[in-house]
Amino acid sequence: MLSLHEVEEAAQVVYAAMPPTAQYAWPLLARRTGCEVWVKHENHTPIGAFKVRGGLVYMDRLKRTQPGLKGVVSATRGNHGQSIAVGAAKVGIVATIVVPQGNSVEKNAAMRAFGAELVEAGHDFDAARDVALRLASDRGLSMIPSFHHDLVRGVATYALELFRGAPALDTVYVPIGLGSGICGVIAMRDALSPATNVVGVVSTEAPAYALSFAAGKVVPTNSANTMADGMAVRGPDAEALSVILKGADRIVQVSDDEIGLAMRAYYEDTHQLTEGAGAAALAALMQERQRMVGKRVGLVLSGGNIDRPLYLRTLADRGPV
Structure with missing residues (x-):
């Protein structure tokens, strides 16, 4: 879908407005998950999100x-x-x-x-x-649609930074809304780190992309009622799905409870503010912990924009962390 040259050109436009974001390996997350964890901090952009x-x-x-x-x-x-x-x-x-x-x-x-x-x-x-x-x-x-070649070209710049800034990754977990983020990651994986598996993450309450991935065609749903509003999509984009079908290893579904647990884990282990979609990649890794033991994993923390009352309720939840 994208060439490395196209994304490098897009990066010049992006960097005229903001610097690259960091990717850090957090030791407490590593202890929690049993693997080396590199977090791509898209919560540090001028809008607090990769978009x-x-x-x-x-x-x-x-x-x-x-x-x-x-x-x-x-x-x-x-x-x-x-x-x-x-x-x-x-x-x-x-x-x-x-x-x-x-x-x-x-x-x-x-x-x-x-x-x-x-x-x-x-x-x-x-x-x-x-x-x-x-x-x-x-x-x-x-x-302006929510999925478009230029949008993917722009957001792919964070994947360009991740694959150039982190050591070779076994797997990268990426939350899916309409698909621009994961498509950008797939394009840059193909260009820079072809051995890395890309895993999409959706909500159990908005499973359209997971159902579509399993069916090999667009499967819309009737509702998308999840606290992770960045993943609350009923109708997959056909072009995005085509890229995901060719380039993703699998799609993991995470519940709102698992997302809440991941939000609390991010706060305790890194003191990072995360929205629901932003914590979804960590939720998926925690679900697949046994599968990832000993590996080097990338997590896309896609954003940190969450209303204070919802975040406070999530932090106050007495569920396990």
Whole structure:
């Protein structure tokens, strides 16, 4: 899907706005899981999530190729919308972002702060995306999908950094929303570390990609009700699924309880703030602990954007850590 040269070019756009993020090996995580654990800290970007890289690259290309553009619109649960807001502001384009009703209060506030017009409509992400498509037609705006070549090209820059910055990895666990992150990891794995296995992670409450991976075709679901809003997707993207089918070793499903446990583990072992999707990779590793003993593993901590009340409830849970 992507060449190394394309991603290196995208990195120049990304690094004009932010430095590379770190990848660290955390000894307490190693003790907990029985393997060497390298965490890619995408919670340290300007929006607290990996998505900003894709928004910067997408909007840079749009500004250069469509200089007279009236504006853009997109749908999100939060991190994608922040990325578009940041990228649009950087190139002087007006952005409208549609979020589901009841969306994260703090993510909504961040999108507004980055300069986006926020529209709250629909009961979940897929319904919000339908509203965004209508707004694109009614207002003459360019609709930005949540999965696109330029978005993948941008977010693949974190995988470029990971594979160049960490020792050779046996396996990398990557959370899946609509798939840009894992597709970027697969592309850079192919280019830089072909022996590394890539494992996708989804929620048991939003299993569409796991079901689709097992079936070898797109299998949508009727609901996606998980605390990990970054993975709350009902309808897989066909192009993303094609890349995942060819390049992923497997997809692991983790429950909200397992995600909560991983969030508490991240806090205790690294003092990192994580959102649900951000902790999902660690949740999958903990589930597969026996399988990974003695190996060198990469975890994508994709973001740390979580509302304070939810995070406090998660930390206060008395479940085992």
